[in-house]
Amino acid sequence: LGNCLRDARLDDSPRVLRHRLLGHLDEPVLENRLTELNEKDVVHWTPTFGHLFWSFFKPSSAVTEELQKVMESLQIAPDQYSAIHCRVRHPKATPPRVYVKGKNENYPADKTGLPWESSTRDFAIATATKAVQCARLSMKNNASSEPLYFFSDSNDLVRFMSQEITDPVFIKANLTLIQQNKYDTAAYKEVQSLGGHRLVSRDVTLENAHIDRQKNRDASAYYGTFLDFLLAVHARCVTYGVGYFALFATKLNVGMMIPAGGSTKYDDCPPMVYQEEAWGGREGTKMGRQSHTTVQCPIHD
Numbered sequence: 033l034g035n036c037l038r039d040a041r042l043d044d045s046p047r048v049l050r051h052r053l054l055g056h057l058d059e060p061v062l063e064n065r066l067t068e069l070n071e072k073d074v075v076h077w078t079p080t081f082g083h084l085f086w087s088f089f090k091p092s093s094a095v096t097e098e099l100q101k102v103m104e105s106l107q108i109a110p111d112q113y114s115a116i117h118c119r120v121r122h123p124k125a126t127p128p129r130v131y132v133k134g135k136n137e138n139y140p141a142d143k144t145g146l147p148w149e150s151s152t153r154d155f156a157i158a159t160a161t162k163a164v165q166c167a168r169l170s171m172k173n174n175a176s177s178e179p180l181y182f183f184s185d186s187n188d189l190v191r192f193m194s195q196e197i198t199d200p201v202f203i204k205a206n207l208t209l210i211q212q213n214k215y216d217t218a219a220y221k222e223v224q225s226l227g228g229h230r231l232v233s234r235d236v237t238l239e240n241a242h243i244d245r246q247k248n249r250d251a252s253a254y255y256g257t258f259l260d261f262l263l264a265v266h267a268r269c270v271t272y273g274v275g276y277f278a279l280f281a282t283k284l285n286v287g288m289m290i291p292a293g294g295s296t297k298y299d300d301c302p303p304m305v306y307q308e309e310a311w312g313g314r315e316g317t318k319m320g321r322q323s324h325t326t327v328q329c330p331i332h333d
Contacts, residue, residue, distance in 0.1 A: 082284045092251075095258050102259060106232045108179050113232075115267035116167045117260075118184040119275035120156040121146050121242070125307070127155055143245045148188035156189045157215040159273065159307065161222050164193070166306035166329035167271040168226060177228030181267060183260040185277075187236040194233035197223050234259060271329070273307030302327045 063074040075081050091099065103109065119125055121141040126132050132152055134144030146152055160182075167180055182194045196202045197220050203210065210216040223231055238256040241249060264270055264281035272278035282303050306329040 077283060085284050091258065091262060094252070095255055095262070098255055098259055099262050102234045102263065106179065106181070106234070108181065108232070110266040111268045113179040113181055113267055114167060114171065114269040114271070115181045115183065115264045115278065116160075116163050117264065117270070117272045117275075117278035118156070118160050118163050118182075118186070118189060119273060119277060120159055120189060121185045122274045125159065125274040130155075142185075142242055146186045146188070148186075153188075154213070154215045156184075156186055157192065157219050160184070160189055160193050161215070161219045162329075163271055163273060163306050164219075164222050164226070164231070166304050167269070168222070168229070169329070170269060170271065170301075170304045170327075171229070177230075178268065179230040179232050180226070181263055182231055182233045183240070183263065183278075185240050185242065185275075187239060190233045190236045193219065193223070194231045195236075198231055234263070269301040269304070271304040271306060273305065279303060304329050 059076045063076060066074045073080050075084070121132075121134075123131075123140065123142070132141045132146065133139075134141040135147050136144040141147070141152075146156060148156075164180070164182075171178075182190060184190050196206075197210075197216075203220070210220055234256070236256075238259075239253070240256045240260060241254050243254060243257060261277065261281050264278050265284050267282075267285075270278050270282045272282075304327050
């Protein structure tokens with residue numbers, strides 16, 4: 033590595049690409065530099081991005097085995113389902129001027145989980161309802177009944193949206209409570225409007241641990257996070273909001289991108305954005321999120 037870095041300083045040496053430039057925050061920087069060099073392949077949003085990643089990384093055998101089990105149990109196959117992601121523990125996900133403490137009130141929700149009660153539960157369900165509506169609208173011209181894989185950094189939200197609110201037994205037992213809460217009612221109506229599209233999820237007893245915020249755990253403790261990530265990678269379409277977790281996964285699906293003539297499969301199924309990456313809704317959209325490959329969801333608050 034030392035020799036590579038030393039040689040890279042020579043004018044006639046091969047270019048060395050720092051890993052940071054492959055991150056979403058520096059996406060425009062890399063694209064601008066490559067454009068100035070008259071490069072046609074600007075890496076981000078081309079098959080090259082995925083090829084670079086998969087050249088260095090591959091899922092462990094244990095994660096691969098778990099992924100196969102999940103797909104079999106949900107009866108889904110690569111590129112034959114869509115995915116919906118809700119990042120509700122992120123500070124930018126909360127309503128303006130609202131700070132959400134975690135389940136341990138001495139720490140933020142990103143570290144100890146989103147409290148599943150009162151206003152925090154309501155805003156999480158409202159976020160999920162909008163996300164599902166956005167995904168449904170994006171598939172309005174799709175006559176198939178492909179499943180919708182729902183995943184989130186809140187296991188409580190996943191359980192409610194994909195297991196409880198879709199279960200006739202749960203609905204019958206909790207109908208009065210659902211009718212008394214406008215957020216529950218809206219979620220129920222939206223899920224019912226999906227028709228033949230099944231809203232599914234993996235077994236959420238396995239926590240979706242935050243790799244940066246919830247450190248020093250056994251490797252198996254993060255399997256849920258990698259499973260969701262890989263399931264997003266293999267999805268045909270992705271609907272996402274705050275955070276880059278799902279968007280990053282979308283960029284790694286090299287099968288989604290067809291380089292011939294510069295056209296991509298995203299022209300038929302672009303990643304759909306239902307919530308801006310912004311502090312309190314006032315900050316401008318972060319760099320790279322409104323590229324030609326993403327589409328704003330055609331619904332309003």
